Amino acid sequence: MVSKTISDFYHKHRQELLYGVSLALLLFVLRWFELRFLILDHIIEIYVGAIALLFTGLGIWLAHKLTTPKVETRIVEREVYVTAGDEFTVNEPERLRLGISQRELEVLQLVAEGLSNQEIAERLFVSLNTVKTHSSRIFEKLEVRNRTQAVERARRLRLIA
Amino acid sequence: MVSKTISDFYHKHRQELLYGVSLALLLFVLRWFELRFLILDHIIEIYVGAIALLFTGLGIWLAHKLTTPKVETRIVEREVYVTAGDEFTVNEPERLRLGISQRELEVLQLVAEGLSNQEIAERLFVSLNTVKTHSSRIFEKLEVRNRTQAVERARRLRLIA
DNA sequence: TTTCGAGTCATACTTTCGGGTGATTTTGTC
DNA sequence: GACAAAATCACCCGAAAGTATGACTCGAAA
Numbered sequence: 145m146v147s148k149t150i151s152d153f154y155h156k157h158r159q160e161l162l163y164g165v166s167l168a169l170l171l172f173v174l175r176w177f178e179l180r181f182l183i184l185d186h187i188i189e190i191y192v193g194a195i196a197l198l199f200t201g202l203g204i205w206l207a208h209k210l211t212t213p214k215v216e217t218r219i220v221e222r223e224v225y226v227t228a229g230d231e232f233t234v235n236e237p238e239r240l241r242l243g244i245s246q247r248e249l250e251v252l253q254l255v256a257e258g259l260s261n262q263e264i265a266e267r268l269f270v271s272l273n274t275v276k277t278h279s280s281r282i283f284e285k286l287e288v289r290n291r292t293q294a295v296e297r298a299r300r301l302r303l304i305a
Numbered sequence: 306m307v308s309k310t311i312s313d314f315y316h317k318h319r320q321e322l323l324y325g326v327s328l329a330l331l332l333f334v335l336r337w338f339e340l341r342f343l344i345l346d347h348i349i350e351i352y353v354g355a356i357a358l359l360f361t362g363l364g365i366w367l368a369h370k371l372t373t374p375k376v377e378t379r380i381v382e383r384e385v386y387v388t389a390g391d392e393f394t395v396n397e398p399e400r401l402r403l404g405i406s407q408r409e410l411e412v413l414q415l416v417a418e419g420l421s422n423q424e425i426a427e428r429l430f431v432s433l434n435t436v437k438t439h440s441s442r443i444f445e446k447l448e449v450r451n452r453t454q455a456v457e458r459a460r461r462l463r464l465i466a
Numbered sequence: 467t468t469t470c471g472a473g474t475c476a477t478a479c480t481t482t483c484g485g486g487t488g489a490t491t492t493t494g495t496c
Numbered sequence: 497g498a499c500a501a502a503a504t505c506a507c508c509c510g511a512a513a514g515t516a517t518g519a520c521t522c523g524a525a526a
Contacts, residue, residue, distance in 0.1 A: 197360075198357075199356070199357040199361045203364015203366075205364070208368055274503075277503085289484085290512085291483080292452055292453055482514085491504065493501085
């Protein structure tokens with residue numbers, strides 16, 4: 145119980161402890177040198193300089209180690225314009241009038257989403273040729289010449305969302 | 306009011322405070338050792354401690370100043386509902402944001418009407434290649450791969466009618 | 467004056483689209 | 497079962513779309 149607490153404390157404050165211990169050691173060593181060689185008075189400037197440098201480094205190290213990585217989250221809102229309100233329902237009479245089959249409408253929807261024929265084929269688990277056939281028929285029935293016009297027209301007729 | 310400020314200060318500067326306290330403790334311990342072992346030159350300890358403290362602070366300050374905050378840009382698409390009846394106006398901010406030129410927008414408009422590149426070229430009295438260049442740039446800027454997706458996206462962003 | 471963005475055009479190449487035609491299979495209905 | 501519509505797939509071929517790269521002009525801004 146106690147050892148766990150101590151262990152936790154150690155893990156949480158390892159940095160601080162390490163720093164404290166190293167600081168103490170350093171001062172001890174310095175003091176030791178000081179006594180050992182009696183050179184204190186002569187090179188006091190160098191001594192202080194060394195201390196300053198060392199502790200500046202330590203400070204930087206500390207800051208890097210201890211500071212939680214500063215992540216500034218910048219949220220950029222991008223407005224997406226959508227027409228309001230009524231959820232979409234297929235204009236069934238129009239679909240029947242034009243003789244567009246269910247499957248064709250399905251393809252048409254995917255065409256409108258900007259998928260290529262190949263992508264549509266994969267999505268519907270059919271061959272590329274099948275998709276082509278469908279889209280060709282759609283173009284005929286909608287009396288258009290390409291997919292862009294087909295989407296345009298289908299939207300106007302409320303055949304797709 | 307005041308206690309809140311202090312609390313905030315504590316939470317924000319916990320590391321620094323901890324460091325200060327531990328340094329003080331350390332000095333105290335050193336002083337104790339000093340007395341213990343009859344080390345007399347205690348002024349120098351305080352001096353060195355002060356230097357250390359100062360330059361550690363400097364280091365921390367430096368690190369803080371020099372560290373460029375990591376900026377995480379998060380784009381959030383916000384839906385803006387538009388009433389169906391209003392006449393169209395180009396979303397100019399969006400156009401500028403995406404860096405879409407006036408001419409490109411013009412081409413985009415015609416693409417949306419279902420015209421082929423050749424037809425657009427004739428309409429604008431430019432070459433087919435020019436239209437292709439324009440549309441390619443449009444696709445890049447809208448981050449899409451074909452004209453159908455471009456129209457889809459442009460409509461959502463209210464870049465075209 | 468240099469620089470830069472916008473617009474223009476070209477060449478070469480790859481990929482996708484769309485038309486035409488025919489065929490087989492599935493499915494629902496009489 | 498017969499029939500019809502729907503759905504599936506194939507092959508061919510030309511047209512259109514899209515990519516990559518480079519270059520030239522022009523006018524505005526630095």
